[in-house]
Amino acid sequence: MEQLRSDAANADQVAYWNGSAGERWASHQTAQDVAFIPVTELLIAHAAPQPGERVIDVGCGCGDTSVAFARRVGASGHVLGVDISQQMLARARAVAPAGLPVEFVLADATAYPFPEGVADLLVSRFGVMFFAEPARSFANLRKGLRRGGRLTFICWRGPRENPWLMVPLQAVYRHVPRLPPVGPEDPGPFAFAAPERVERILREAGFTDIRVAPHDLALDVAAGGGLEAAVRSAVEIGPAHRALEDAAPETRAAAVAAVRHDLAPFAKDDGVWLGGAVWIVSATAP
DSSP: OOOOOOOGGGHHHHHHHTTHHHHHHHHTHHHHHHHTHHHHHHHHHHHOOOTTOEEEEETOTTSHHHHHHHHHHOTTOEEEEEESOHHHHHHHHHHSOTTSSEEEEEOOTTTOOOOTTOEEEEEEESOSSOOSSHHHHHHHHHHTEEEEEEEEEEEEOOGGGOHHHHHHHHHHHTTSOOOOOOOTTSSSTTTTOSHHHHHHHHHHTTOEEEEEEEEEEEEETTTTSOHHHHHHHHHHSSHHHHHHTTOOHHHHHHHHHHHHHHHGGGEETTEEEEEEEEEEEEEEOO
C-alpha cells in the first residue's frame, strides 16, 4: 500500500479523508465534478495555464481539476495532483484519460518534499482550507514554485453566503441537534472565509502580490439529475450528512423529507440551482 508522509498536526484530517468520508466523496465524484463545473472554469480562467507549464494541484481529490489543467498545459507540460485521501486518489488514477501529462501522489502538502523551484503554477479548487497550520503548509508549497511562479486557488466565503450548502443543512437541523461549533480558524470548508486571514497566511508563507476577490456562482446541486439527486447528494456528503450520522431511521426519514421540501423551490427542469460564494485568491512567489 502507498505510504502517506504527513505532518502530525494534520492527523485528524488524514484520518477523516481516509475513512468513510473519502469513500463517500469518491463515490460521488461524477456528480460533484458536474456541479462544480462553474468553479473549475473560473479557476482555469484566473490561473491562465499556458502550454508547457508545470502545475501543482493541491487537494486534487478525484482528479477533475488536475485533468483539466493537464489538457491545457499539453504534452510539454506536467501536472502533479496531491491529496491525502487514498480512496479519492484511487478514483483519480482510474478515471484520468491515458496519455495526459498528469500524475497523482498521496501526500500531505505540509510535509511533502516538492522539487524546489520547478513549478510555474500552484492551484487548488477547495483543497487548501484543511491545514492545521496553513502558513507553514503554504511555505512548503511555495518552495515548489519557481521565482515569479503563480498561486491561484478558490475557497468558500462565509456559510450564510452559500445557500447551496446551508439550505439542506438548515432543513436537517429542524430534526436533529446542530453540529458542534467550529472556530473561524479551525480546518474546514469555511476556514478561509475571512479574506484578511487568507492575506495574513500568504504573507507569512512568503508570497507577494496577494489578491483576494469575491465571485458569486449559481450551482446545480443536482448535477443535472433532478430533485432526488440533489437530495441524495445533500444527505450523503457534507455537513448535512454529518448532522444525520447518529439519527434514528424515522428521524432521518423526516429530515430527508425536509431537505426535499426546502430544495423543491429551486428545482428547474433537471437542475436544482442555488447560490455559491467564493474567493478567488492569487499571489506570486518572489
